[in-house]
Amino acid sequence: MTTPITSFRDLELPAPLLSALAEVGYETPSPIQAACIPHLLAGRDLLGEAQTGTGKTAAFALPALARLDLANFRPQVLVLTPTRELAIQVAEAFQKYAHHLPGFHVLPLYGGQSMVVQLRQLKRGAHVIVGTPGRIMDHLERGSLVLDGLSTLVLDEADEMLRMGFIDDVEWILEHTPAERQTALFSATMPEAIRRVAHRHLREPQEVKIRAATATVAAIRQRYWQVRGVDKLDALTRILEVEDDFDAAIVFVRTKTATVELAERLEARGYAAAALNGDMTQGLREQVIERLKNGSLDIVVATDVAARGIDVPRVSHVINYDIPYDTEAYVHRIGRTGRAGRQGTAILFVAPRETRMLKSIERATRQPIEAIALPTREAVAGRRVAQFRQQIVDTLEKEDLAFFMDVINGVEEEEGFKAHEIAAALAFLATRDRPLQIEETGRGWDVATAPQSAGRAERPPRERRDEAPARRHAFSDGQLTRYRIEVGREHGVSPKEIVGAIANEGGIEGRYIGQIHLFDDYSTVELPKALPAELLGLLKRVRVRQRPLAIRELGAAEAEALPERRRPTGGFKERAAGGERPPRKWEGGQERPRAKPSGERHGAPKPHAGKPVKRFRKD
Template structure:
């Protein structure tokens, strides 16, 4: 096991990492960081959510930008505002004991005028959703002329959300002599097309095994119940975990909204976050959940990208995830920073085989809930 210092990370950044209780590099960090620090090639990293990708591309980018220059030198594209906020926040924390590197997050759903005002200050790295970045470029608020390092985080998710044309337009704007670092859980045809069009043919490729994203501190259990009994079974589970906090995942916005109303009607401390909500409402719910004024948060997979809340005891899968990597992302909301957590699936008898297939694919052990 290498240390961050052995990977080439400067002492100031290591000190910042240690203060965040990050001491040992993950597999993707060990393989990516030394290569990205060379800044002499493009990079493709196939890795699930929860494997430590932010530090894998974030630390090299912080090393490579020149804090003495005012221009934007680094660009990170991510699918959702929550993920943009989380990445920017992490990079800010990494730099606590190093030269001041200014990172700005820009995303849709927030007033564009405020973001334009903030971008008038020196900015070294921009973290952006593709749509908002295009808007800011069209208004002349952002110049990508001096960008040398580009990271695409959760590239497959950006494509599934319809951002392919925006990504192509953005990469077309960036000069040819730059490094592109692409991270994706899966490699659909659209991603392969972007790699072929924009990355060098000899781009370094690294794939991290799926089980690298499944946290060993989490127990995985399932409960078989009929759909008509699901809410009652959920209430039964929650009655045994009264003083604990957790997240409940649904597949669709409608299911999440319906379940939220059902649980609020039973006087539970719960709210929902889903894609159709305005930014102000989302922020309000997240503030209440993080400040522990809410015990439970119901979420859809896309809306929950980038949510990082300490001390969650459990994750409940009210509906099965549509993709295997969504399960890794969902379950990874608990069992963080060395704490124990539980991931519980509420399923029908017909879905039992799907659960065992999921466990086999992601290499974790699952058992019936006691």
């Protein structure tokens, strides 16, 4: 009777591989890994039938890495994949698992990439080659890829290579590899043509057949957003704004660093968020989970390994900010919601190159995942108005307002304003940091609001030349004024960091960011005058060098009192309005000649006397 495999340690993998697996959050082998790794470690050939997303990449990568001779830089492992996207993913997986193997090198080879670059990389040597059949054949015919030292060959998604017409190329490659190699063939289905290849090129293969048996809780509604048009953080905050049943969320990312960065950026936007990762002590981890339970924290940004075992009934949403590496991880992630009889929501962010994994998740979970559109500016504003009205009703019903009624009555009698006018002013003050009317601030609110299919991502329509400025220019008058921010030289900040924070978080184009002056404990930056209240509130919370900018517009007297002021003559406003730039002068006072207009400077197209124009292109 065989001992059941419950951890990767049971598979007798080397310690460096176990350390890397722990870091990426892998704890228990998937069925395909538990079944394949012992055979491959023992040097046997293998015929595996398993769907994409069941963890088969680790099933062949881990034993291949365990048997490598790191001192030998000749290719020892060759993995053939049907597409360059899959080749890149497999190469990234090898790199991730080999994190603690000193000197390890993996090289992806695929069409569309510079042959010159690939030839240079091949000369340096690589332990593992991952590539598409066509490009591997090219290098074998050139003699730039030599497989005399090959010990392991893997055919990944063989049925897909058959469907794409690569099977003859695959057989040609197999015939040009050492006969004593170990061979593993993986395929989602096993048509007769694939079995013939296996019969000819595999030696007494062990057969492993795994069916994806994972299923998700019926109480979880699954949706996805095709990443395009706006950044993921902006998309996340817009989605959370309009979710009717939002209570608390776990946002999953791939790395420990990303948990901290994303949590800080969410905090800067006014959310009660915290990171949860494997670098935290058990005490800190328990503290974060307790805050999530008691309601003092609404969003936890976590890695897979850190979120294992979290059971908090109020978690209404799971956001897959970074798509998981396999379907098993996805099922574990979304299992954090839909508990205690409650309905849960799982939202997956999918980049165009990740649509294969989306399809694999749908097959594994046996549920379609619904495409969603990003909320429009009007939808977000409507949601904020509804929430504000409900806050007013709740306050009127539950609070003793006698003192405040006296204050309002006094304003009404002494200042001559009507009660509804005073109420409007109070509403404005109460929502200054989170305005009910959302103005266009250049963040692309109306881009990418339509759901996309899981196929090729559509490009947003090109703007007409005469319409583009109306949408891109949030600041039509072009007048710049000075703002103060609370980060300076002593905090180690650079102008580049300030520009990056304002441009990325505020969505302000670089042409609207003027001069920056660094002082010891603060800095000044020129930005458009009278920034919208929502944008100003957002920028106040943005952090640079771990410090909130706390930005505010300087008054005229403050601006005049600043040391080392250098103001350009002929300001932005005049030039934006079509005015002439004032003449520049040499030190002696003589006017400097202006640069030629761009057409003269670069030269108009010149006739070539009928001679063809030669154009050169780098390979």
